Amino acid sequence: MGPPDVRVVICDDHSVYRRGLKDLFDEVDGIVVVGEASDGESALGVVHDTVPDVVVMDLHLPGISGVEATSRLLTDQPDLGVLVLTMFEDDTSLLAALRAGARGYVVKGADHDEIVTGIQAVARGKVLLSRAVSTRLGAALAAPSRPQPFADLSNREFEILELLVRGWSTDRIAAHLFLSPKTVRNNVSAVLTKLGVASRLEAVALARDAGMAAGPGKAPPSSQRGRTSGESEE
Structure with missing residues (x-):
C-alpha cells in the first residue's frame, strides 16, 4: 500500500x-x-x-x-x-x-x-x-548589513517607516507589502507610539533626522540590509 x-x-x-x-x-x-x-x-x-x-x-x-x-x-x-x-x-x-x-x-x-x-x-x-x-x-x-536606527521597532514597523519617509500612502504600502490597509494602519500606530510622536509627519521628520531620507529613484535603506527592493517609482 x-x-x-x-x-x-x-x-x-x-x-x-x-x-x-x-x-x-x-x-x-x-x-x-x-x-x-x-x-x-x-x-x-x-x-x-x-x-x-x-x-x-x-x-x-x-x-x-x-x-x-x-x-x-x-x-x-x-x-x-x-x-x-x-x-x-x-x-x-x-x-x-x-x-x-x-x-x-x-x-x-x-x-x-x-x-x-x-x-x-x-x-x-x-x-x-x-x-x-x-x-x-x-x-x-x-548582502552586507548596516546598523538600524530605532531599534525598538520591529522589522515590519521599520520597513513601513521607510516607506512613509518616501511619501507612500497607506494603500500603496499595503499593496507593496501584501498587507491589508488595516494592518498597515495598525503598524503605523505602533511606530508613532514607539517613536513618541503624534503624527506621521513627525515620524517622517524624526526618521529623516536619523538619516533615513530616500529621494526619488533611491532604494530605501532596508534594501541594503539584506534585500533588493524590486519596487518602482510612480
Missing part, C-alpha cells in the same frame, strides 16, 4: 488558472484537490473545512493578501504546507512569504514538473524554491 494522497487546496483569484492547476493535479497520482478559493479570506474557511496537507497560494489576492493569509493559516495549523505560486519574483515578495511561513516558492511560468515537485516537497516538510528565485534569495541573505 502506497503513501496517502497529498490533499491540496488551490487559492488563486483567476478561475481559469485555478482550473488549469486542478486539471494538472488530477492527472498526477498521489495528489488530490480537496478545495479551491478565490481570495485569502475564503481560503481560511476552505482550509478549515477540508484540512489539506498543502495550500497552493497566490500572493496578489483581493481582500487579505496571500502573505497575510499564509501567516493566519499557519497560526492555526503550524504543520500545514504552503507553496506560493505567484508572478512576483522580487526579493520583497519572496522574503515576506518566507517570513510568513511558506515552505515553497515557485514563479508562475515554471514547468508543470516543478510545481508538482514543489507540492510533494512541501507536503514532506521540506523547503523548495524555484530556480528563478533561489539565486536571488542567496544574494539577498549574503
Whole structure:
C-alpha cells in the first residue's frame, strides 16, 4: 500500500488558472484537490473545512493578501504546507512569504514538473524554491548589513517607516507589502507610539533626522540590509 494522497487546496483569484492547476493535479497520482478559493479570506474557511496537507497560494489576492493569509493559516495549523505560486519574483515578495511561513516558492511560468515537485516537497516538510528565485534569495541573505536606527521597532514597523519617509500612502504600502490597509494602519500606530510622536509627519521628520531620507529613484535603506527592493517609482 502506497503513501496517502497529498490533499491540496488551490487559492488563486483567476478561475481559469485555478482550473488549469486542478486539471494538472488530477492527472498526477498521489495528489488530490480537496478545495479551491478565490481570495485569502475564503481560503481560511476552505482550509478549515477540508484540512489539506498543502495550500497552493497566490500572493496578489483581493481582500487579505496571500502573505497575510499564509501567516493566519499557519497560526492555526503550524504543520500545514504552503507553496506560493505567484508572478512576483522580487526579493520583497519572496522574503515576506518566507517570513510568513511558506515552505515553497515557485514563479508562475515554471514547468508543470516543478510545481508538482514543489507540492510533494512541501507536503514532506521540506523547503523548495524555484530556480528563478533561489539565486536571488542567496544574494539577498549574503548582502552586507548596516546598523538600524530605532531599534525598538520591529522589522515590519521599520520597513513601513521607510516607506512613509518616501511619501507612500497607506494603500500603496499595503499593496507593496501584501498587507491589508488595516494592518498597515495598525503598524503605523505602533511606530508613532514607539517613536513618541503624534503624527506621521513627525515620524517622517524624526526618521529623516536619523538619516533615513530616500529621494526619488533611491532604494530605501532596508534594501541594503539584506534585500533588493524590486519596487518602482510612480
